[in-house]
Amino acid sequence: MTRGKPSSHIVRFALPLMGCYALQQLYTLADGIVIGRLLGVQAFAAVGTAGFLVWMVISLVMGFTQGFGTRMAQRFGAGDTEGFRQSAAMAVWIAIAVVSVIMAVGLGTARSLLLLLNTPEELIANALIYLHCIIAGLPACMAYNLYGALLYAVGNSRTPLLAIALASVLSILADVVLVAFCGAGVAGAAILTDLSQLCPFGICFGTQRKMKMLMPQTKDFRPDARVILDLLRLGAPLAARNAVIATGGLMVQAVVNGFGELFVAGLAAAKRYYGVLEIACAGLEVATGTFCGQNAGAGNFTRIKQGLRVSRRLGLFASLMIAVPVYLLAPHLIALLVTDSAGEISVVFKHGTNALRAMALCLPALYWLCLHRAAIQGMGYMTVPALSGFTELLFRLLSVHLLTTMMGLWGIYLADGIGWAAGALLVFITYTCLIKNKERSARRLIA
16 A cells, blocks of 8 residues: 555455445344344343444454554555564454453343443343443453454455355344244344354454564564553554543433433434444455555555545545435334334434434444554554544533533434544544654655
């Protein structure tokens, strides 16, 4: 990605990622339909109330691996194959340690956290089953994300797409069989979520083994404090940022839970479409981060500016193309997920539709936030991207606790979008200052 047209690199890299993410969301939606229509509103609400706790543990994994991927992309861009192999090897050791800690803490505190979130008593049993199953399968999640990050770092986004395609199709079929015909309930849905990570991990790992020059050797696994600290410097702030964002979500969820099972179910239905809304963003974010990481390693900051300009235009176009139909079709999309008695379902539809439309309205802010954050991270600066998580948290809480007094439930519906907008402003200002400083430094060197 250090040569040629930035637009070609970004589009070619992002499209398979979008396909990969779309297939993941297909499974997520199919899983939601199975739970909501076959197990009922109560089971759907239980999974929904555990949703942010699930997202918290998974986002910690994704934060670390995203940071590790940044270092590997920088080493690859700099032509440092030995540094790439060392980074990959040390990332494996850190991943084992991180997963062990998260699992121990998560399994030990799951019930207490659900009670702390004011989870309705009738939802706790199913929410706890779902949460325990997801946490127990965290090693598979870490393995896939780590080896996926390694492939993304070298510009290979096609292999993860093929892996996820196979895993999604198998998981959807198995989900219907386990829940509909075997009576496995929410536990079956959670276990399949875990198992769906093993297939793509195996394919990604097999692909890495074929890259002889980049495959870690035995000597690369000898602990190296310098490499470990550098990986943690990049990965820990992103994991912390994700944890903070998830904490904001948990605080909002605690307020949501106070409105009862039907309100929880409505917002849970809307959240199921969050991944659909960010399909294009997910691909462009990784592509932008990889592009900026490789060019930062090569010392070409003007090219970073060109690449982000391309990503901005693509992101704005994609966000509008997704947001408009989702806004218009929101009632029908919510109706796909849940069914129950007529009186109850109308309440769920109302809250779900309003929440989904609020997210669609704020979608351009989410894309702006993710793309600028990815560029800053690719350049190796992690502090402000981490602080953007605190910004999102603060403005979510302000929305929930202050705007609700003026706007009623719309203060809750808009909480995510207001957080995105505040975080987007922070990373945009930071990126603008950073790139100007880099360009001034380059001009001084030339002079």
